[in-house]
Amino acid sequence: MVTAMAECETRQRLVRTVKKEVKQIMEEAVTRKFVHEDSSHIVSFCAAVEACVLHGLKRRAAGFLRSNKVAALFTKVGKSFAPAHDLCRKTQELEQLVETKRTQSLQSQDGLRRLTRLPSLTPHSSKNLWIRTALFEKVLDKIVVYLVENSSKFYEKEAVLMDPVDGPILASLLVGPCALEYTKMKTADHFWTDPSADELVQRHRIHGGHCRQDSPSKRPALCFQKRHSSSSMDERPSPSPSARDYVESLHQNNRATLLFGKNNVLVQPRDDMEAVPGYLSLHQTAEVMTLKWTPNQLMNGSVGDLDYEHSVYWDYAMTILLQEIVYLHCHQQVDSGGTVVLVSQDGIQRPPLRFPKGGHLLQFLSCLETGLLPHGQLDPPLWSQRGKGKVFPKLRNRVAPVSGSSESVSDKEEDEATDYVFRILFPNSQSEFVNPPDLMEQGAPLWQPTLRKSSCSSCSPRSLSEGVLPDGCNHERAPLKLLCDNMKNQIISRAFYGWLAYCRHLSTVRTHLSALVNHAIVEPDAPADANAGLTPRVWRLFLQDRTAYEEKELLRLVYFGGVEPSLRKEVWPFLLGHYQFSMSEPERKEVDEQVKAGYQRTMGEWLGCEAIVREREKEQHAAAIAKCSGASVDGSSQPLVHRDSTLSNESSQSCSSDQQSLARLQSDSSSSTQQELLDLYTLNLHRIDKDVQRCDRNYIYFSPANLDKLRNIMCSYIWRHLEVGYVQGMCDLLAPLLVILDDEAMAFSCFTQLMKRMNHNFPHGGAMDTHFANMRSLIQILDSELFELMHQNGDYTHFYFCYRWFLLDFKRELVYDDVFSVWETIWVAKYASSGHFVLFIALALVEIYRDIILENNMDFTDIIKFFNEMAEHHNIKQVLPLARELVCKVQMLIENK
Numbered sequence: 001m002v003t004a005m006a007e008c009e010t011r012q013r014l015v016r017t018v019k020k021e022v023k024q025i026m027e028e029a030v031t032r033k034f035v036h037e038d039s040s041h042i043v044s045f046c047a048a049v050e051a052c053v054l055h056g057l058k059r060r061a062a063g064f065l066r067s068n069k070v071a072a073l074f075t076k077v078g079k080s081f082a083p084a085h086d087l088c089r090k091t092q093e094l095e096q097l098v099e100t101k102r103t104q105s106l107q108s109q110d111g112l113r114r115l116t117r118l119p120s121l122t123p124h125s126s127k128n129l130w131i132r133t134a135l136f137e138k139v140l141d142k143i144v145v146y147l148v149e150n151s152s153k154f155y156e157k158e159a160v161l162m163d164p165v166d167g168p169i170l171a172s173l174l175v176g177p178c179a180l181e182y183t184k185m186k187t188a189d190h191f192w193t194d195p196s197a198d199e200l201v202q203r204h205r206i207h208g209g210h211c212r213q214d215s216p217s218k219r220p221a222l223c224f225q226k227r228h229s230s231s232s233m234d235e236r237p238s239p240s241p242s243a244r245d246y247v248e249s250l251h252q253n254n255r256a257t258l259l260f261g262k263n264n265v266l267v268q269p270r271d272d273m274e275a276v277p278g279y280l281s282l283h284q285t286a287e288v289m290t291l292k293w294t295p296n297q298l299m300n301g302s303v304g305d306l307d308y309e310h311s312v313y314w315d316y317a318m319t320i321l322l323q324e325i326v327y328l329h330c331h332q333q334v335d336s337g338g339t340v341v342l343v344s345q346d347g348i349q350r351p352p353l354r355f356p357k358g359g360h361l362l363q364f365l366s367c368l369e370t371g372l373l374p375h376g377q378l379d380p381p382l383w384s385q386r387g388k389g390k391v392f393p394k395l396r397n398r399v400a401p402v403s404g405s406s407e408s409v410s411d412k413e414e415d416e417a418t419d420y421v422f423r424i425l426f427p428n429s430q431s432e433f434v435n436p437p438d439l440m441e442q443g444a445p446l447w448q449p450t451l452r453k454s455s456c457s458s459c460s461p462r463s464l465s466e467g468v469l470p471d472g473c474n475h476e477r478a479p480l481k482l483l484c485d486n487m488k489n490q491i492i493s494r495a496f497y498g499w500l501a502y503c504r505h506l507s508t509v510r511t512h513l514s515a516l517v518n519h520a521i522v523e524p525d526a527p528a529d530a531n532a533g534l535t536p537r538v539w540r541l542f543l544q545d546r547t548a549y550e551e552k553e554l555l556r557l558v559y560f561g562g563v564e565p566s567l568r569k570e571v572w573p574f575l576l577g578h579y580q581f582s583m584s585e586p587e588r589k590e591v592d593e594q595v596k597a598g599y600q601r602t603m604g605e606w607l608g609c610e611a612i613v614r615e616r617e618k619e620q621h622a623a624a625i626a627k628c629s630g631a632s633v634d635g636s637s638q639p640l641v642h643r644d645s646t647l648s649n650e651s652s653q654s655c656s657s658d659q660q661s662l663a664r665l666q667s668d669s670s671s672s673t674q675q676e677l678l679d680l681y682t683l684n685l686h687r688i689d690k691d692v693q694r695c696d697r698n699y700i701y702f703s704p705a706n707l708d709k710l711r712n713i714m715c716s717y718i719w720r721h722l723e724v725g726y727v728q729g730m731c732d733l734l735a736p737l738l739v740i741l742d743d744e745a746m747a748f749s750c751f752t753q754l755m756k757r758m759n760h761n762f763p764h765g766g767a768m769d770t771h772f773a774n775m776r777s778l779i780q781i782l783d784s785e786l787f788e789l790m791h792q793n794g795d796y797t798h799f800y801f802c803y804r805w806f807l808l809d810f811k812r813e814l815v816y817d818d819v820f821s822v823w824e825t826i827w828v829a830k831y832a833s834s835g836h837f838v839l840f841i842a843l844a845l846v847e848i849y850r851d852i853i854l855e856n857n858m859d860f861t862d863i864i865k866f867f868n869e870m871a872e873h874h875n876i877k878q879v880l881p882l883a884r885e886l887v888c889k890v891q892m893l894i895e896n897k
Contacts, residue, residue, distance in 0.1 A: 007158045011166050014052045015173075021045035022173050025180070027865060034183045037136065045177065046128035046135065052170055053131070053144070056159025070130045073154065074143065081146050083139040091133045136182055141174035197869035204852045246317075249283075250292060250299075255792060256283040260367035266354040267293055269316040276316060280353060282364070284371045286792035289322040291342075293353065320350065322372075328422040330361065337361055365422070366390040372424065379423040392420060505781070506893070512777045514894050517834045521891050524560045527553075533561025534571065543585075551581040552831065559832035560884070562821050568740045575827045577753040578746065596745040599716060606681070606719035613682045677722070684718050684726040695731040699816060701739050710738055713748045717755070727762045730755075732811045736819050761807050771806045774839050775799045779846070782889065786850050789857070796860035801867060802842050809838060813845075813867075818876040825880060833887045844882040845874065 024041045035042065054069055061073055071091070078085035134140035147154060148167040161167045252258040260282035266275035278295040295313040320342065329341040338361035342350040355361045362382075366389070369378045382390045524530050534557045542549045563571050573579045578595070579588050692711045696702050702710070713734060718726050734751050741747045760767035776797050780787045790797045804812060809826060811819050822841065829837035845867075846853075853863065 011055070011158075011160045011163055014048070014055060014160055015166050015170055017048045018045075018052060018170060018173055021048045022177060025177050029180050030861070035180055037132075037182045042132070042135075042182075043128070046131040049140070049144075049174070050128050050131050052160045053147070056156040056162060058154060058156060061154040068130070070128075073147075074130055074134075076154070077143060077146060081143070083142050084146070087130075087134050087137055087139055087143070090137065091130050094129060094133060135177060138178045141171060141178045144171045144174055197866045198873070200852050200856060200866065201849075201870075204855070246294075250279065250281050250294060255794065256285045256290075258282070259284050259289075259371045260364055262355070262360050262364070263296065263299075264356050265293065265360075267316070267318075267351050269351060275354065276313075278316075280364075282367055282371065286788045289368075289371050291318075291320040291322060293318040318350070322368075322424065323426065325424055328365075328378075328424070330365070330420045330422065332361070332418045340364070362390060362392065376424060376426045379425050380420075510894055513774075513781065513890050516774060516778075516836045516839065517887055517891050517894070518832075519891070519894070521888060521895075522556055522559070522832045530557045530560035532557075534558050534563045534567065536564055536567060539564075539567050539571065546582065546584075554581070555828040555831045558824055558828045563824050565817075565820070568820060568824070569742070572737070572740055572824070573746065573750060575824060576750040578749045592746070595749045599745040599748050602716045602719055603712065606715050609678065609681050609719075610685060610715075612678060613685060616678075680722055680725070681719070684722070685715065687726045687728070688714050688718065688731075691726075691728060691731045696735050699735075699739075702735070706738070709744050709747075710734060713738065713744055713751060716748055717751060720752075721755075724759065724762075724764060727764070729762070729807055732808050733758055736811065736816065736823065739816065740820065758809070768803065768806060771839065772799045772802070774836065775802060775842060778839060778843050778886075778890075781893075782843070782886065783847065783850065786846070786854065789854055793857065793859040796863065801860070801864045805842050805845070806838055810841060813871050814874060814876060815872050818874070821876055821880065829887075833884065833891075837883065837887070840883040840886045841879060843886055844879045847882060847886070848874075848878060 021041065021044050025035060025039075025045055028039065028041055029035050050070055053073065057069060057073065061076060071088075074084055074091075075088055078088040131140065134143060144161070148161050148171050151159065151162045151167060155162045160170060249256070250258075250261075258281060261279065262281075263279045264277045265280040266277055268275045276295050278293050279299050281292050281294075283290045283292065294317050297313045298317065324344045325342050326345050327343040329343065331339045331341075333339065337355035337357040337359070339355070340353045340361065342353075344350070355364070365378070366382060369382055369390075372378065380393045383393050385391045534554060538549065538554075538557065542554065558571075558575070574581055579591060583591070688711060692707055692714065695707070695710065710731065714726070714731060717730075717734075718724075733754060734747065737750050737754070738744075738747045741750060759765055761771075776787075776799060779790070779797070779799075787797065809819075810822055814822060826837050826841070829835070834840065849866070849870075852866075856862065858866065
């Protein structure tokens with residue numbers, strides 16, 4: 001008996017290992033869009049499959065003198081199975097190639113031709129060569145199926161492939177990996193595998209003490225980061241595939257918004273060259289705005305595939321950050337669409353951008369001005385004209401009069417400007433305090449207001465035009481005074497708008513978050529320290545004298561310290577509403593009797609219905625067999641009463657009760673209502689049976705008898721709520737209750753109370769969208785930096801990665817002992833702090849790993865993978881205090897403290 005159990009455990013362990021490796025490969029195929037042949041997951045997968053294939057292999061099948069048992073096995077299979085025969089031929093060629101490489105005896109030209117014809121082999125490829133080759137040739141699953149079907153020829157009775165359950169499961173697991181395409185392309189990261197969640201956490205712990213939170217991370221990002229062209233035009237984008245990715249980034253994508261795009265914009269990269277046409281695009285992300293110009297030769301690939309990555313045109317491509325640009329010099333010409341010259345903060349001018357005809361210059365400036373808002377602006381701004389939209393501002397050229405005649409500067413003779421200088425202003429930029437006269441000395445022709453006649457008799461227009469100011473004239477102080485006034489106004493404006501933003505922020509908090517928390521703040525140390533939780537002494541005292549503690553005080557103790565594990569079976573019915581805290585012991589016993597009677601009655605009803613369902617299934621099965629065998633079936637056969645032998649003895653009803661229920665349902669079975677009822681319950685019954693059998697099978701409590709209890713409770717609940725039906729995940733919510741209460745009727749009652757809240761989280765309810773919206777508001781207000789990262793990396797601020805958290809109250813994210821602590825805290829939180837405490841637990845989980853998320857620049861697939869791997873590894877002693885702290889923080893914000 002012990003030996004049989006050990007063999008069964010060995011088989012289960014081997015199959016679990018293959019399942020794990022298959023999951024890793026499929027996740028890599030989804031997240032990285034390809035799987036490299038030298039991936040570490042492929043090596044682990046092949047080793048796991050080989051261990052299963054060799055388990056319990058007969059010595060005769062393995063070959064007495066063969067060192068490679070897999071080769072001997074596949075060779076024997078190849079004698080009667082064509083796919084295996086072809087595989088043997090290809091693998092033997094590869095083995096010869098490996099041996100030839102090892103001896104370094106490739107001298108003939110024929111050998112060199114064979115080397116180029118066959119795939120190159122790395123040290124990774126030589127491991128488990130036969131399994132690897134079968135995988136890449138997509139015949140591994142077929143060979144394993146053949147071995148399962150003919151297992152008696154090759155395996156001992158204890159082998160994995162001899163097992164009637166594990167053998168087919170192993171064969172089906174291999175179908176997915178064999179359907180994938182594997183690449184041999186040598187990318188810069190083809191040996192790189194995304195680090196696991198445990199490794200990321202360990203990295204953060206090791207380096208966390210040496211790196212400041214606001215400092216950029218020096219560690220490699222989670223995903224391969226691709227280079228783009230430099231803004232200085234001195235560097236080109238890195239070779240394939242980054243060059244192609246650069247071209248793809250010029251279009252609209254999930255990381256950047258395309259504000260403007262125009263082809264055939266001319267740029268003269270060097271003085272000795274003619275102007276080159278290219279594609280000009282303006283992109284905006286959550287943080288920066290970028291202007292890119294790419295030659296047309298790179299856009300349409302006319303330079304040829306071989307020279308594409310090394311084309312000289314990459315030297316001419318430009319990527320310019322708008323934050324580095326201070327001025328835009330715009331010149332309108334009659335023979336073209338206009339020219340823009342960008343001047344950066346260091347005074348360097350970029351090559352002129354010459355637009356084609358058609359008003360594209362004005363359109364570019366309009367898109368730029370829109371993209372700068374609300375954090376920046378153009379100075380002077382574009383004007384809006386009715387019927388035309390955005391137009392250039394009506395400025396006038398600065399005219400120096402030739403004589404002192406006033407008619408020479410009349411308004412009618414003043415020309416409207418055709419050339420403009422726009423300044424880009426950012427509130428947090430030092431560039432807005434640049435002194436305009438300094439730039440004028442550098443040759444930047446800034447526009448100034450038209451000169452008026454001077455009221456000072458000592459300075460005439462002639463003397464001003466000559467640049468000579470008489471002694472004692474105050475005109476030289478006017479620009480300095482004007483600059484100081486502007487600076488003062490800007491400082492006051494910043495203070496005002498900062499105050500206004502803060503007021504709006506508080507208004508947003510009060511509007512969107514006030515309903516998420518209780519307004520009264522409950523302290524952990526008043527009236528007494530609650531960190532010890534609900535202890536046996538306090539609970540016994542309460543049961544003896546219900547006036548010793550108020551209900552609110554007991555809930556406060558549970559909220560801050562939890563329930564003593566030995567008390568949970570007694571306390572949980574109170575927390576879930578099965579009992580009221582004001583009930584006496586006789587009243588509680590009366591409630592128990594009523595619940596038990598109702599539960600037994602419900603059991604009798606659905607057991608009778610199940611008997612009909614089982615009998616009909618038997619009849620249909622017999623009819624199908626008879627049809628296949630050609631025998632006729634008498635349709636008037638009498639139905640038999642059937643009882644499912646898997647039902648627990650504890651919950652079984654008397655035979656007479658079953659027969660009465662069965663007779664009642666059969667009497668109405670002709671009606672369409674009863675037929676619909678049977679069909680609906682049959683559908684739910686099959687779903688329940690499937691989920692119950694796989695619910696927490698590794699937890700010690702769930703023996704076959706207790707799984708029957710779980711099934712009985714779930715069937716009883718669904719029988720009373722057929723309009724809702726069974727949804728996957730309900731068993732996960734029932735299982736912890738049954739573990740603690742260990743009583744069918746009590747667990748049924750408590751589960752019914754729990755589902756009053758949890759039902760809304762399932763697809764037939766609408767609470768999940770509300771949870772996502774509230775999470776978005778919480779993150780945006782409490783951690784704007786993390787919110788910006790989520791927004792820019794594919795915008796996963798929809799928070800779909802939290803779906804399982806809210807659906808099951810974190811049951812699959814934590815081990816059982818932690819689930820107990822979290823659940824009882826959630827149940828009492830609506831009285832102590834918040835009826836939406838699940839939001840703050842979810843926020844605490846995100847905040848605990850925020851630095852890891854930021855350092856590794858995670859996108860949506862990264863964060864899903866990370867939290868899936870972190871399941872059952874969270875430190876609940878860190879999560880719950882942080883969740884309570886976050887609730888308090890929101891309460892303080894609402895009270896404006």
